[in-house]
Amino acid sequence: MSNPVYLALDLPRIDAARALAEKVKGHVGGFKLGLEFFCAHGHHGVHEIAQVGLPIFLDLKFHDIPNTVAGAMQAIHVLEPAIVTVHAGGGRAMMEDAKAAAGENTKVVAVTMLTSLDERDLERTGVSGSAHDQVLRLADLAQDAGLDGIVCSGHEVGEVHRRWKHGFFVVPGLRPAGSAVGDQKRVVTPRAARNDGASVLVIGRPISKADDPLAAAKAIEGTL
Numbered sequence: 001m002s003n004p005v006y007l008a009l010d011l012p013r014i015d016a017a018r019a020l021a022e023k024v025k026g027h028v029g030g031f032k033l034g035l036e037f038f039c040a041h042g043h044h045g046v047h048e049i050a051q052v053g054l055p056i057f058l059d060l061k062f063h064d065i066p067n068t069v070a071g072a073m074q075a076i077h078v079l080e081p082a083i084v085t086v087h088a089g090g091g092r093a094m095m096e097d098a099k100a101a102a103g104e105n106t107k108v109v110a111v112t113m114l115t116s117l118d119e120r121d122l123e124r125t126g127v128s129g130s131a132h133d134q135v136l137r138l139a140d141l142a143q144d145a146g147l148d149g150i151v152c153s154g155h156e157v158g159e160v161h162r163r164w165k166h167g168f169f170v171v172p173g174l175r176p177a178g179s180a181v182g183d184q185k186r187v188v189t190p191r192a193a194r195n196d197g198a199s200v201l202v203i204g205r206p207i208s209k210a211d212d213p214l215a216a217a218k219a220i221e222g223t224l
């Protein structure tokens, strides 16, 4: 089985991101490039990291009207990402058009409820009910729209996996036991998320901010 860990390269400098990617490439399965990296380095930055030789996950979290999201999706075709994110909150038509516009080898997954949010945050956005219910509702919507899967926390992935047998589940908000949680609120260990059916484990700071990123990546790999 291939390594399910995608390292989030949330670093402002392209040389530092490439050096980190080269260092840990034997102990992760791919690289996740998000808003910070893409806004700073765009297509050029993606090509640079792709040269390391592992799959690229573009976590751009598209959320706009369907026509705009479809256009953005077409604009990143050339980068051949393995995975791209949209927000489930953009609605069914937006997700359908995003999937239709994506390359055939690209998995399109919908962010349900960010792992940095808890139920109090949800209530403040006007959504009543539990985080669990919100994730399941948006997972059903993403499945109806024909997406490949969703992004959710490790608290929900087990239940989502039971309902959507062949879905593709991306789980961030992962922390090895004892590591700093930072701004994440719905957190589990990489091993727990894997056991509950996560397809991809997104891990950033526990590796990128470690004193020894290679040792941290190896240690995480050893727990899976």
Ligand SMILES: O=c1ccn([C@@H]2O[C@H](COP(=O)(O)O)[C@@H](O)[C@H]2O)c(=O)[nH]1
Binding pocket: 008, 010, 034, 059, 111, 113, 114, 115, 116, 151, 152, 172, 173, 174, 182, 184, 202, 203, 204, 205, 206
């Ligand atoms: O709900 C979500 C969706 C995306 N992310 C992204 O994952 C990484 C997590 O980084 P850590 O340093 O391991 O916290 C980051 O790039 C987020 O943008 C998420 O955390 N939660």
